[in-house]
Amino acid sequence: MSFQNPVFIPGPTNMPEAIRKACDMPTIDHRSPLFGQILHPARAGVQEILKSETAEVFIFPSTGTGGWETALTNTLSAGDTVLAARNGMFSHRWIDMCQRHGLNVEIVETPWGHGLPADRYEEILAADKGHKIKAVLATHNETATGVKSDIAAVRRAMDAAGHPAMLFVDGVSSIGSMDFRFDEWGVDVAVTGSQKGFMLPAGLAIVGFSQRAVDATKTAGLPRTFFDINDMTKGYNANAFPYTPPVGLMNGLLLATETLLKEGLDNVFARHTRIASGIRAAIHAWDLELCAASPDLYSDTVSAIKTPEGFNATDIVSLAAEKYGVAFGTGLGEVAGKVFRIGHLGSMTDVMALSGIATAEMCMVDLGLDIKLGSGVAAAQEYYRGSISVPLKVVA
Numbered sequence: 001m002s003f004q005n006p007v008f009i010p011g012p013t014n015m016p017e018a019i020r021k022a023c024d025m026p027t028i029d030h031r032s033p034l035f036g037q038i039l040h041p042a043r044a045g046v047q048e049i050l051k052s053e054t055a056e057v058f059i060f061p062s063t064g065t066g067g068w069e070t071a072l073t074n075t076l077s078a079g080d081t082v083l084a085a086r087n088g089m090f091s092h093r094w095i096d097m098c099q100r101h102g103l104n105v106e107i108v109e110t111p112w113g114h115g116l117p118a119d120r121y122e123e124i125l126a127a128d129k130g131h132k133i134k135a136v137l138a139t140h141n142e143t144a145t146g147v148k149s150d151i152a153a154v155r156r157a158m159d160a161a162g163h164p165a166m167l168f169v170d171g172v173s174s175i176g177s178m179d180f181r182f183d184e185w186g187v188d189v190a191v192t193g194s195q196k197g198f199m200l201p202a203g204l205a206i207v208g209f210s211q212r213a214v215d216a217t218k219t220a221g222l223p224r225t226f227f228d229i230n231d232m233t234k235g236y237n238a239n240a241f242p243y244t245p246p247v248g249l250m251n252g253l254l255l256a257t258e259t260l261l262k263e264g265l266d267n268v269f270a271r272h273t274r275i276a277s278g279i280r281a282a283i284h285a286w287d288l289e290l291c292a293a294s295p296d297l298y299s300d301t302v303s304a305i306k307t308p309e310g311f312n313a314t315d316i317v318s319l320a321a322e323k324y325g326v327a328f329g330t331g332l333g334e335v336a337g338k339v340f341r342i343g344h345l346g347s348m349t350d351v352m353a354l355s356g357i358a359t360a361e362m363c364m365v366d367l368g369l370d371i372k373l374g375s376g377v378a379a380a381q382e383y384y385r386g387s388i389s390v391p392l393k394v395v396a
């Protein structure tokens with residue numbers, strides 16, 4: 001156990017000291033202009049990170065899962081049909097939530113390790129002449145498999161089919177770390193949480209609604225109280241929530257958005273790509289493979305690494321925790337025991353990544369895998385020393 005080592009789980013992520021401190025503040029009146037000075041710029045910061053001019057940003061005391069519930073209950077009615085692919089644990093859990101809310105889910109079973117099948121979406125939507133499908137669900141980054149899907153392609157498929165369904169995107173492990181274009185992709189609801197790209201403790205569901213999605217609340221019949229966006233809007237108009245907001249987390253969110261925007265979104269995304277590329281160079285040097293089926297699907301926030309047949313990948317995660325005090329992610333669902341995951345999003349640097357690669361390497365050698373100590377580290381070092389081209393800007 002160590003409180004000094006960085007974590008390499010794909011959320012909660014490491015917290016920059018300044019952001020952690022911003023969450024620790026004295027009590028203020030949470031229905032006051034003073035709270036408004038935190039609330040409104042934090043929402044505006046999220047909107048900018050979503051790359052939207054118009055999205056209504058709502059923040060609930062919850063987590064990403066509550067963000068999904070916000071998306072569904074504010075826009076849909078029991079018996080409505082939604083279209084979703086299942087290609088990992090998180091898309092699976094979103095489908096499960098839809099079913100528990102009495103929605104009818106048209107499921108496209110997709111192999112884990114593959115991306116969202118935009119071509120199948122197009123066929124299904126084109127065949128839905130009566131427009132029974134009210135929403136298309138898309139998990140931008142499948143955290144279980146380290147697969148990034150092409151949301152622009154999903155939008156193109158919807159447009160090509162001439163289908164009016166809304167587009168809901170789970171961006172929990174992508175927003176704030178990988179490029180996300182709410183307006184350009186025609187997203188109707190984007191969902192994330194505080195503990196991944198925003199580098200905060202868990203505790204906030206962060207969602208963006210298009211005007212169309214806001215309007216859908218007028219006819220949406222699913223019950224909602226805590227997650228009602230119209231109640232939230234009324235609260236915001238009075239510098240408040242409909243209930244007690246987690247003021248410290250909101251203050252942390254404000255600083256997190258400022259920190260990301262000060263680094264510059266392009267620089268944030270380039271940093272994640274560079275760090276991920278170094279980790280992938282290490283994986284290649286180990287002669288191991290990613291769960292993601294092809295390079296266009298490689299996630300810049302999490303790598304799920306396949307271990308040889310007959311080896312329990314979870315042993316790496318257990319040994320890293322027990323012997324070296326370092327946290328990696330286990331395989332979930334269908335890939336449990338078959339992969340281990342390195343999370344490399346949020347407050348992460350090349351140098352931190354090297355320590356994670358070195359630890360994974362020690363564990364694999366300890367457990368008898370045919371891997372040479374230093375091979376992955378050296379490959380990543382070569383990559384990093386050759387790819388850092390901008391002078392370091394200290395932002396947090």
Ligand SMILES: *Cc1c(COP(=O)(O)O)cnc(C)c1O
Pocket residue numbers: 011063064065066090139141142143170171172173193202
């Ligand atoms: C973490 C995660 C979730 C769940 O978020 P919680 O904050 O744990 O509720 C949902 N989707 C994806 C893609 C995730 O990575």
